[in-house]
Amino acid sequence: MVANIPVKTNSGTRPMKGPERVATLLLAMGKPAASRILKHFSDEEIRLVTRSAAQLGPVSPSQIETLIDEFASNFSTGADVVGSVAHIEKLLAGILTPEQIAEILSEVAGNANRSIWERISTVSESAIASYLMKEHPQTAALILSKVKPSCAAKVMAQLPQPLRNNLMRRMLSMKPIVDITMKNIERTLHEDFMANFSKNAGSDTHAKIADIINKMERDHMEDVLTSLSAVRPKSAEILRSLLFTFDDIVKLTPRDRTTLFDQVPPDRVVLALKGTNEEFRKVVLTALSSRVRRMIEHELSSNEPSSQRDVAEARRSITDLALDMAGRGEIVINSESDDESFV
Numbered sequence: 001m002v003a004n005i006p007v008k009t010n011s012g013t014r015p016m017k018g019p020e021r022v023a024t025l026l027l028a029m030g031k032p033a034a035s036r037i038l039k040h041f042s043d044e045e046i047r048l049v050t051r052s053a054a055q056l057g058p059v060s061p062s063q064i065e066t067l068i069d070e071f072a073s074n075f076s077t078g079a080d081v082v083g084s085v086a087h088i089e090k091l092l093a094g095i096l097t098p099e100q101i102a103e104i105l106s107e108v109a110g111n112a113n114r115s116i117w118e119r120i121s122t123v124s125e126s127a128i129a130s131y132l133m134k135e136h137p138q139t140a141a142l143i144l145s146k147v148k149p150s151c152a153a154k155v156m157a158q159l160p161q162p163l164r165n166n167l168m169r170r171m172l173s174m175k176p177i178v179d180i181t182m183k184n185i186e187r188t189l190h191e192d193f194m195a196n197f198s199k200n201a202g203s204d205t206h207a208k209i210a211d212i213i214n215k216m217e218r219d220h221m222e223d224v225l226t227s228l229s230a231v232r233p234k235s236a237e238i239l240r241s242l243l244f245t246f247d248d249i250v251k252l253t254p255r256d257r258t259t260l261f262d263q264v265p266p267d268r269v270v271l272a273l274k275g276t277n278e279e280f281r282k283v284v285l286t287a288l289s290s291r292v293r294r295m296i297e298h299e300l301s302s303n304e305p306s307s308q309r310d311v312a313e314a315r316r317s318i319t320d321l322a323l324d325m326a327g328r329g330e331i332v333i334n335s336e337s338d339d340e341s342f343v
Contacts (some may be wrong), residue, residue: 023053028064077208116186121148130160130332131192135315137163141170142177142185164209210242214323217312218245244323246272246315250283252322256331257287266292270299271314274306 011145026034026049038046120128128147132140132155144152144167156164173212177185212223221243229236249257261269261284269288273281273296285293326333 016217019048019052023049023056024064027053027056027059027254079093083245116190118147118148120146121191122153125151125158126155126327126329128155129329130326133159133332137166139185141167141174145171145174181334210239213239214245214319215241215316221245238281244319244326246319247320248333249322250280252331252333254287257284259331260318260325263288263321263325264318266296266299268314268317270296271306271311272318273300274311 026037041049063074099223128151128278132143135143140163144155147155156167159167180294216224225236227232228239249260252260269284269292273284285296288296322333323330325331
């Protein structure tokens with residue numbers, strides 16, 4: 001590179017550093033040329049240049065001419081370049097995903113950490129509790145130590161007592177986390193909660209729509225999702241991850257199935273199981289006590305006909321009960337399981 005180029009600051013002038021030179025040239029090139037170059041930069045290099053561009057301030061054509069004299073004829077007659085967050089955001093558009101741009105710009109503004117933890121604090125406590133129960137206790141303790149205290153308290157209330165006490169002990173003995181580890185955790189949380197999880201029952205549109213679809217008949221549900229997939233595939237994918245149908249009962253843990261069917265009258269179980277295959281019935285019946293199981297098996301073996309409407313209503317009532325219990329933290333609905341349906 002050429003010799004040090006002075007740049008104006010509030011306190012006078014100082015030599016222009018390497019990242020500032022790169023930022024100046026990229027801004028002067030304009031988006032088409034700069035975009036082709038930025039595609040070859042690493043994430044860390046883009047962050048470095050972005051920070052420099054955001055703090056650059058005005059750079060005159062004469063400074064640009066000194067910086068790279070072989071292109072003096074292109075730059076010396078152009079307008080002054082002004083580095084700002086808005087300019088660099090436009091430059092990055094189309095090169096990086098909106099999520100990556102938001103993350104980089106929030107770092108420039110100095111509020112990346114605050115943003116992710118505040119946003120997680122708005123997710124429903126039952127969703128956070130379900131997520132934490134699948135994580136290592138040390139990771140769960142770290143997350144609870146970073147979210148808002150009011151959020152952490154509500155999540156704690158959703159957790160089983162042994163886990164709750166374990167996490168509290170870990171939070172008390174929590175040691176500082178190195179920056180790179182914390183950034184990796186925050187990046188993962190951003191992907192899980194903000195991109196894929198989307199389970200903020202209080203304000204998330206997808207959660208509200210999923211609640212409506214969950215109440216629809218099965219054929220209507222599939223018709224809506226198929227239609228939506230054609231025009232908004234990402235939204236359809238998120239909605240499917242939030243749905244819970246009678247078929248999904250086999251995806252519950254044995255303990256949660258038992259907890260669920262303890263609240264279901266035997267006659268309703270009989271109706272709901274009519275028309276299901278033997279393997280599905282076996283999974284459900286193992287969740288019942290021996291006495292109730294024998295009674296239901298006897299009723300099913302009689303092959304007494306029932307209307308499709310009665311069967312559908314029985315299944316819907318069990319599904320609604322499962323959703324209500326999950327909302328109260330009594331069971332965990334793992335709608336992202338890879339298990340196949342048995343119906």
